[in-house]
Amino acid sequence: MVLEIGAALVAIGAGVAIGFAGLGSGLGQGIAAAGGVGAVAEDKGMFAQGLIFAVLAETQAIYGLLIAILLMLGAGLIGGTPKPISVAAGLAAVGAGAAIGFAGLGSGIGQGITGASSVGAVVEDKDMFAQGLIFAVLSETQAIYGLLVAILIMLGASLLGA
Amino acid sequence: MFKPARMKKLKILTLDAYSNSVVSALHEEEIVQIHDISERIQQDAEWKQILKPSKATAYTGKLSSLQMKTTGIVDFLKSAERKEGGILKSIVGFINPKVPEKREVEDLGTEALIERAESILGEVEGQTKTIENKINVIDSEKNELNSALNIATKLQNIDIDFSDLEDTNYTSAIAGKMPSAQFEEFKKEAASITDQIVILEQDAEEDTKILIVVTLKEYGNKVSALLRRFEFELYNTSGLSGKPAAIIQSAESRINEIDNEKAQLMNELADIAGKWKDDLLVLKEQLDIEKNRNEIFSFFGETNKTLMLEAWVPVKKADKAVEIIKESSDGYSIIEVTDPEEGDDIPIHLDNPRFAKPYEMFVHMYSPPGYKEIDPTIFLALMFPFFFGFCLTDAGYGIADALIGIVLILGLGKVNKMMRNMGIILVTGGIWAVILGFITNSFLGNLYGQFIVGDPNAAVPGTIEAVNAFAHPDAILIMAITVGVIYTIIGLIIGARNNLVAGKTKEALGEQIAWLMIFVGVGLAAASFLLGLSSILLYLGGALAIIAIIMFIYVNGPFGIMDLMGMIGNILSYARLLALGLATGGIAMTVNIFVGLVGGIPYIGLILIPIVFIGGHIANGAFQTFGGVINALRLHYVEFFGQFYIGGSQKFRAFRTKRKITTLGGK
16 A cells, blocks of 8 residues: 555655644643642642642643544545545645644643632632633633644645545 | 612610511521621721620530530441442432422421530430440450461461560560661671570561560670661560460461451441431420521620611612511511612622523622622523533534433432532533534534445535534534634623713723624625625724724723723634534544444454543543533633632622521421
8 A cells, every 4th residue: 555645645644733732731741630629639629629720621632633634534544545635635634634733733732821820719718619610711712723724724725524 | 680689777776675576586587687887886986885795605615515526426326337339329319319298397496406406415425435434445456466476477387485575684686677688787786795695586578587585684785786777677575475376376266356346346236327317407406506606696796785786788688588577587687778878898699580690609609799780690591501512512422412411310319409500500501512513513523424324425414514513514613603703792792881871981882882882894895795795884884883993992092902902802712612613523423433442352342342432522521521611611700700800809798597407387
């Protein structure tokens, strides 16, 4: 089986999508979890809340994973034999991957920073949980924009579920 | 509805003789919030001349100490209770929890309650104290035995009587452990201190040696100092006598006896717990209520013969409050019912129809509205489930959420109001997810097509092709943005109304009305352009938008135009409804693909299929449900509330008895 350049570009797109989104998610989650560990040391009852704030930053990796899998499916890289993909469509796939990958990178780190601060705030005042959650979710908007643009690119390039 | 409950302020003056009965009656009725006037008495010269601040009653300290004592005994007896059932019992307890039966009690009055509490606690302590002391004694003996057992086990291969390791007038003995690698070096240095030294050695685990070092008393300190340099771990053998094997045997046998004794004592405690638990819990609730009632006096003012208090009450309950005050004071009271005055910090009591009540907690979580502000609970009640369903957009997960909601309502909801509210929210949100999931072709992703029909692209029955999520996500995007525009317009209308009511006409023009004109203008122009309607509409819309922009710049200045980006961002933010909905279906589809892949593995595949399928969908469903709640809440707090909401008021907190397991006789 010879992989055409179009399909290879789709694979790069998929890699960029999950690679960068995962990088952002991992860093963000690490930052939030570090705050969570400190909070649990202060108050053992903070475990569940700390975990929720740490888990928040995982969404970006999930969006990246989603786009990566949809791209691979679209190009037949999984679940069948590779389909003929034009170079232009392959480049569009790289664009889609970059959209969610980089949006996820920034968004994940941002969310992690807010998550860590929110955990600290909740240790001080339990009523801060809801407000902290909302502040932490603000950064996710950028990842959602990235996800949206990635989906629209794939739709435009006929890569979605084809 | 749409506004917080109207409030009245009660100013009550009553004779001292009736103060307790008035306070008790208000406490049991749970309809007023007591307003603290002590500070005003201190600061207002006129008030200071007439009144002095009242204090919590003299019984408060005693009640507090009895309350703590009761809590301590309840906790102690809880630890001794016999535990029944296992996981199954916990699940049944969640699905169908036991509703506590309320015990009828009488209002004893503070002194009688204190007397009763002392009598009950005395009787319980009389029974528990001896057992508790015995437990403490045997626990401490067990600790000592464990320590002896530990040392004896470590030295069991050395045939020595521990009594020989006691220091004598002429010798000094030390037992302990040292890394094997350092032993030779230690021996050499020890020999340089003295040759009057005996070292017994025994190889132990992890490259260490057990040592017993005996030397003349005069070299004892020097040898000890030397041992410390060689990472020597000292075993404390003082007080032990006999050979290790004998110590191990006797310690193990005594520990067994102690365990049996303790089990018997715990059994006796469990009997006492079973006998007294309900009485103690009732007593605890009575003490809580009585303490709260005695403390509230610090909020009042007083003269030599009278007591003055102020309270907030919702208008609907003001007559009832006046009636019970008159009744409980035999008419010896003066009650003034007034409207809130300018500058009053009016507590906010949300008053919504039954269907919207569960959503009041979301408004409180953000911050209660101002007294004259619009209460957005109804909007939340109508739109939150829709947004949640839109974020989830999967019929399978929607059904699961609705079922969990039903279990919550029928189970924990019986004893916990918050759980009931969460249940209602999950059911309504779940129903929307089912509706939207079916019309947009998502039931656990493409489960229907992949596993039932055998064609991954086959649509679920009920799918409306125009909004089939993976075929026409653009249509769903338009839906999401349209919802966003409509909801933003509603927010702007409310904001304009709030500003106009507050007399802030300029703000209303610049912050809301100009935006509304822009929306109408753009809408008219778009309708003319897209639907091919009369070009007059295009010009009219354009003109309206231009006038609005001029108005906008006039009120907000040239930099106000920057707000345009903010507004576009707000509306685009609603696109998350599409993105999250597609993510749910997409990840569910991914789980299905993995199920297909592991299904291809011979033999092991049969085991992996249910694990991947159930685990994957539970994880995705839980994560997306959590995301749905958070994002639906965010669209309200950030995008919708941002158009009009100020909030920042204090919540109405009724002076309540919080009776959970007691009921007052005749009530």
